[in-house]
Amino acid sequence: MTTPTDPTSADPGNFDAYFQSREDTLRWYREMLRIRRFEELAARSYTRGKISGFLHLYIGQEAIAVATKEVLQPADRVVSAYRTHGFALALGSDPRACMAELYGKATGLVAGVGGSMHFFDRAHQLWGGYAIVGNHSPVAAGHAFASKYLKDGGVTLCFLGDGALAIGPTHEGWTLAGLWKLPIVYVVENNRYSMGTPLSRSVPVDDITLKAPGYGMISDRFRVTSVAETAERLGAIVKRAREESKPALVELITYRFRGHSMSDPGKYRGKEEVEEWRRWDPLERTYRALHEHHGLSEDELEALDAEVVDEMEAAVEFAEESPVPEPEARFRNITIES
Amino acid sequence: MPEIQIRHAIRDAMREEMERDDRVFLVGEEVGYYNGAYKCSEGLLDLFGERRVIDAPIAETGFAGVGIGAAMCGLRPIVEFMTFNFSAVAFDQILNNAAKIHHMTNGQFSVPIVFRGPNAAAHMLGSTHSQAFEPFYAHVPGLIVIAVATAYDAKGLLKSAIRDPNPVVFLESELMYSVKGEVPEEEYLIPIGVADTKRAGDDVTVITWGQGVPVALKAAELAAAEGIECDVIDLRTLRPLDTEAVLESVRRTNRAVVLFHGWPYGGVGGEIIARIQEMAFDHLDAPVLRVCYEDVPMPYAENLEHLVLPTPERGLEAIREVAYRR
Ligand SMILES: Cc1ncc(C[n+]2csc(CCOP(=O)(O)OP(=O)(O)O)c2C)c(N)n1
Ligand SMILES: [Mg+2]
Numbered sequence: 001m002t003t004p005t006d007p008t009s010a011d012p013g014n015f016d017a018y019f020q021s022r023e024d025t026l027r028w029y030r031e032m033l034r035i036r037r038f039e040e041l042a043a044r045s046y047t048r049g050k051i052s053g054f055l056h057l058y059i060g061q062e063a064i065a066v067a068t069k070e071v072l073q074p075a076d077r078v079v080s081a082y083r084t085h086g087f088a089l090a091l092g093s094d095p096r097a098c099m100a101e102l103y104g105k106a107t108g109l110v111a112g113v114g115g116s117m118h119f120f121d122r123a124h125q126l127w128g129g130y131a132i133v134g135n136h137s138p139v140a141a142g143h144a145f146a147s148k149y150l151k152d153g154g155v156t157l158c159f160l161g162d163g164a165l166a167i168g169p170t171h172e173g174w175t176l177a178g179l180w181k182l183p184i185v186y187v188v189e190n191n192r193y194s195m196g197t198p199l200s201r202s203v204p205v206d207d208i209t210l211k212a213p214g215y216g217m218i219s220d221r222f223r224v225t226s227v228a229e230t231a232e233r234l235g236a237i238v239k240r241a242r243e244e245s246k247p248a249l250v251e252l253i254t255y256r257f258r259g260h261s262m263s264d265p266g267k268y269r270g271k272e273e274v275e276e277w278r279r280w281d282p283l284e285r286t287y288r289a290l291h292e293h294h295g296l297s298e299d300e301l302e303a304l305d306a307e308v309v310d311e312m313e314a315a316v317e318f319a320e321e322s323p324v325p326e327p328e329a330r331f332r333n334i335t336i337e338s
Numbered sequence: 339m340p341e342i343q344i345r346h347a348i349r350d351a352m353r354e355e356m357e358r359d360d361r362v363f364l365v366g367e368e369v370g371y372y373n374g375a376y377k378c379s380e381g382l383l384d385l386f387g388e389r390r391v392i393d394a395p396i397a398e399t400g401f402a403g404v405g406i407g408a409a410m411c412g413l414r415p416i417v418e419f420m421t422f423n424f425s426a427v428a429f430d431q432i433l434n435n436a437a438k439i440h441h442m443t444n445g446q447f448s449v450p451i452v453f454r455g456p457n458a459a460a461h462m463l464g465s466t467h468s469q470a471f472e473p474f475y476a477h478v479p480g481l482i483v484i485a486v487a488t489a490y491d492a493k494g495l496l497k498s499a500i501r502d503p504n505p506v507v508f509l510e511s512e513l514m515y516s517v518k519g520e521v522p523e524e525e526y527l528i529p530i531g532v533a534d535t536k537r538a539g540d541d542v543t544v545i546t547w548g549q550g551v552p553v554a555l556k557a558a559e560l561a562a563a564e565g566i567e568c569d570v571i572d573l574r575t576l577r578p579l580d581t582e583a584v585l586e587s588v589r590r591t592n593r594a595v596v597l598f599h600g601w602p603y604g605g606v607g608g609e610i611i612a613r614i615q616e617m618a619f620d621h622l623d624a625p626v627l628r629v630c631y632e633d634v635p636m637p638y639a640e641n642l643e644h645l646v647l648p649t650p651e652r653g654l655e656a657i658r659e660v661a662y663r664r
Contacts, residue, residue, distance in 0.1 A: 032593075041538075043638065048554075051521040064401030076472065110442065110443055110446070111444040113441060113442060113444055114442050114443070114444070118441040118442045118443075120442070120444075120446055120447065121446075122443070122446045122447065127410070127447075128439075128443075129442075129443075132430060132434050135399075135403065135430055135431060135434060135435060136435075137403070138399060138400045138401070138402070138403020138404050138406075138431065138434055139403045139406050139407035139408065139410070139431075140407060141400070141404050141407060142403060142404035142405060142406055142407015142408040142409070142410070142411070143407045143408070143411055145404050145407065145408050145413075146407070146408040146412070146413050147411070149363070149389065149413060150411070150413075168399060169399045169400070169403065169430070169431075172397040172399045172400030172403070173400055173403060173404075175397055175399065175400060176394070176395075176397060176400045176404055179395065180392075215442075223491075276514075292358070312522075332441075332444075332445070333440050333441045333443075333444060333445040333478060334440070334441050334479050334480050335440075335450065335479075335482065335504045335578075336440065336503040337502055338450055338498075338501070338502045338503055338504065338530065
């Protein structure tokens with residue numbers, strides 16, 4: 001039997017219970033679209049030479065960030081790697097500050113010192129922004145350690161790529177999380193590739209949650225096809241992590257539709273493969289649910305899209321017009337006067 | 339004033355700061371039930387319990403990273419490395435996370451953490467266990483690096499390090515843990531970034547720190563017997579460096595030797611010499627010399643190890659040379 005949650009499901013057009021609420025579906029659609037349009041405009045600016053460095057887009061994975069926002073409580077923390085724009089936007093960061101950061105401007109999220117790979121927005125529960133693969137895993141365990149130490153009730157959600165499974169710090173963070181029973185959920189965003197390397201050439205097993213018991217973790221594993229289901233299942237795990245102070249491992253099967261970064265044309269995978277995954281694109285499915293199931297007209301959806309594009313074009317304009325950091329800025333925040 | 343061992347000065351500093359501030363905790367291998375590989379945390383588990391004295395498995399990257407993550411949340415971790423040799427496997431955490439997070443987040447986060455443990459060669463441990471890490475850490479903007487040589491300095495500087503809002507690398511010495519020194523009963527702090535003259539003289543400046551200090555003092559004693567009076571400056575903090583203390587002395591003596599445990603190539607010794615020639619070139623009467631490890635991996639055999647290490651005799655030779663007394 002196949003369902004949309006089954007990684008091998010063959011029926012992406014089934015608008016199941018996860019699209020029942022028109023209001024929620026519309027809200028989530030908008031949030032996912034905000035991320036996608038932001039990323040598309042960032043890519044355009046990159047191509048125009050306005051943005052440099054490494055730019056990793058979240059196109060295809062938006063539902064994960066939007067679902068994360070759904071399950072978060074005020075004391076919780078989100079820690080991610082370098083593919084982080086989606087989390088910032090979903091958690092409430094100002095898209096203008098996000099875009100300005102990509103432009104290396106003084107008005108950027110971290111005043112232009114971090115760039116795409118180093119997004120931090122404490123006020124919106126985004127605790128990074130880590131660009132060395134895997135090295136945020138123990139740091140995130142440290143946040144969960146602090147939650148337990150201070151009894152603040154917070155859970156840390158630490159997102160990592162499938163490419164982070166081979167490297168040591170991931171293992172050490174998971175070990176300590178398990179040993180010390182920390183309230184943390186490690187979420188592997190398994191988009192099937194680390195750069196040009198498919199999962200089969202970087203991870204010895206296909207089911208990543210097979211690792212969970214060895215770290216004393218509970219786990220869940222599913223394909224991301226809607227915000228609702230992702231939020232429901234992730235939420236259940238986060239709840240257990242919170243209530244039982246237990247670490248967990250969640251494998252989210254997803255796909256990035258663009259190359260690894262702007263410099264990667266993605267030639268290592270065939271068109272058919274990408275097309276097959278497109279059928280499962282949560283954004284696309286949500287659009288169809290709104291149109292076919294909830295009766296929103298193409299015009300209505302077009303208008304909504306235009307609104308979102310306006311918001312993101314305004315972010316681009318803001319970034320372009322913002323000043324670069326002043327020269328003295330390079331001396332700031334290196335050490336704190338004691 | 340009571341005399342106590344350096345290990346107890348370190349323990350007392352941690353105990354007092356843990357009593358003062360519930361956010362301070364100690365994590366590391368064998369720090370709890372075993373009381374510390376070198377007994378620097380003796381009795382702390384009994385006093386503070388498992389919540390605050392935390393035995394970690396052998397996972398330096400893991401517990402260094404946990405410390406960093408906890409510090410970002412407002413806690414004040416003390417991370418003990420059994421020796422700094424093992425900090426090498428946590429280097430990325432210190433380099434890319436501890437040192438950078440305050441900067442990279444535009445000041446949204448800070449990392450008030452202390453990484454401490456013994457550094458440099460002990461006795462016949464071979465090349466993997468005999469390394470001096472100050473050049474690696476002092477190289478990095480964003481870190482504070484301290485190296486202590488007396489019980490008094492160890493206690494006063496460790497307390498300051500624990501209270502400091504920055505990531506601090508705090509270097510101790512296995513060979514010197516049982517060296518005793520006077521420590522006042524009343525509370526005191528030593529400011530970070532201030533050198534201390536351990537012996538006064540006007541003929542030659544000897545700049546040193548950490549495990550180099552007793553070697554330099556002995557060399558100065560030998561030199562004094564020959565009529566050469568040395569100003570022995572213990573830097574105590576390597577980053578930020580008390581450049582003024584060095585220059586003040588060199589302007590007086592016009593001669594300098596840098597004596598330390600560690601390799602010569604690209605190290606703190608070279609940095610000090612660069613600053614002297616930049617800022618006091620006209621005051622120099624002789625080239626500044628280094629007395630340190632030979633540029634080789636540390637051999638195990640006792641005779642070979644002895645040849646590689648800085649000794650009072652090698653210190654004396656260098657002092658004579660810069661004083662043109664050969
Ligand atoms: C330690 C380390 N090695 C290599 C890199 C270069 N690098 C950046 S991203 C990446 C691929 C990671 O893939 P994955 O974890 O699956 O994340 P995804 O890009 O799919 O989101 C590599 C090799 C790095 N940043 N850090
Ligand atoms: Mg991947």
